[in-house]
Amino acid sequence: MTRKVLILFLCLALPLAPGSLQAQALEGSAEPASATRSGGLSRVLDEASAFPALRTVIVARNGEIIAERGYRGHSTSESTNIKSASKSIVSALVGIAIEKGLLEGTDQPIAPILRADLPADPDPRLAQVTIGNLLSMQAGLERMSGANYGRWVSSRNWVRTALAAPFVEEPGGAMLYSTASTHLLSAILTRVGGKPTLALAREWLGPLEDFHIGAWERDPQGIYLGGNQMAMSARSLLAFGELYRNGGRTRDGRQLVPEEWVRQSWEVRTNSRFSNDGYGYGWFERVIGGKTVHFAWGFGGQMLYIVPELGLTVAMTSDESGPSARTGYRDALHGLLAEIIGTAES
Numbered sequence: 001m002t003r004k005v006l007i008l009f010l011c012l013a014l015p016l017a018p019g020s021l022q023a024q025a026l027e028g029s030a031e032p033a034s035a036t037r038s039g040g041l042s043r044v045l046d047e048a049s050a051f052p053a054l055r056t057v058i059v060a061r062n063g064e065i066i067a068e069r070g071y072r073g074h075s076t077s078e079s080t081n082i083k084s085a086s087k088s089i090v091s092a093l094v095g096i097a098i099e100k101g102l103l104e105g106t107d108q109p110i111a112p113i114l115r116a117d118l119p120a121d122p123d124p125r126l127a128q129v130t131i132g133n134l135l136s137m138q139a140g141l142e143r144m145s146g147a148n149y150g151r152w153v154s155s156r157n158w159v160r161t162a163l164a165a166p167f168v169e170e171p172g173g174a175m176l177y178s179t180a181s182t183h184l185l186s187a188i189l190t191r192v193g194g195k196p197t198l199a200l201a202r203e204w205l206g207p208l209e210d211f212h213i214g215a216w217e218r219d220p221q222g223i224y225l226g227g228n229q230m231a232m233s234a235r236s237l238l239a240f241g242e243l244y245r246n247g248g249r250t251r252d253g254r255q256l257v258p259e260e261w262v263r264q265s266w267e268v269r270t271n272s273r274f275s276n277d278g279y280g281y282g283w284f285e286r287v288i289g290g291k292t293v294h295f296a297w298g299f300g301g302q303m304l305y306i307v308p309e310l311g312l313t314v315a316m317t318s319d320e321s322g323p324s325a326r327t328g329y330r331d332a333l334h335g336l337l338a339e340i341i342g343t344a345e346s
């Protein structure tokens with residue numbers, strides 16, 4: 001890693017204070033942070049090319065795309081694996097299913113819906129797990145992400161394996177980030193909707209301009225993997241973010257996701273034990289650049305940020321082959337967003 005890239009990586013990992021040494025280092029000179037902002041958004045995105053893993057950045061304000069970049073031959077229209085950023089999309093589908101009466105609500109127990117896949121002698125606490133617990137990662141079941149992910153997706157039945165996992169917390173307790181939770185939601189949607197989750201997504205979100213889901217992995221029973229392995233372009237991810245920024249409405253005013261569901265999804269219900277970020281129904285929350293930001297995050301650095309106060313929606317895609325949390329890259333992308341926020345306020 002060159003010295004310039006290293007400086008950028010370290011500086012962008014934190015929101016920049018006006019006149020700070022980090023902001024000066026970002027320019028490679030002693031210029032104040034105001035000089036960085038005066039260069040505008042184009043300059044910020046040009047400098048972001050120093051991140052080797054970054055593929056695309058696209059920025060919209062008040063519904064209009066104001067800047068976009070593709071790095072190293074990539075474009076904002078190409079399909080990429082958005083990884084766990086897809087959990088926010090599964091959450092939207094749950095909200096629509098509730099609005100349509102296919103699900104009773106977030107307090108509905110999951111056991112009766114998934115009865116056919118329950119263990120022969122289920123833990124009594126399975127009867128307490130609700131739709132809302134799965135959405136907020138508070139089911140209490142052992143995580144099927146991280147070290148357990150490979151074992152889980154190697155099993156013959158992902159739904160049954162997830163339901164047979166031991167309880168390590170009580171339902172509604174501490175946050176246990178687990179792709180199995182959103183996969184159970186995908187299984188639930190498939191059963192109550194009478195169609196594969198992808199078909200439901202295309203039907204319910206199809207009217208959204210520029211929104212498209214490409215390839216999507218399925219489990220051995222044919223259930224689409226809720227919360228991972230979904231192909232989508234940065235433009236499509238941005239379109240989904242704009243839908244939420246607009247309270248679930250399309251540009252022409254069509255209500256696709258209930259406005260109340262957007263509010264509920266962004267309500268912090270627990271906190272990540274890794275980052276302390278707030279978590280609602282498939283969305284993280286933290287303060288970046290002095291603003292409250294709601295965001296979806298996928299492995300490798302697949303990001304969708306919404307900054308309601310400024311009318312900003314920002315999508316970023318990255319090489320999905322490497323981690324982004326423990327390397328500091330995810331925080332560097334948060335820093336890049338802080339720079340974008342700075343230009344929007346200047």
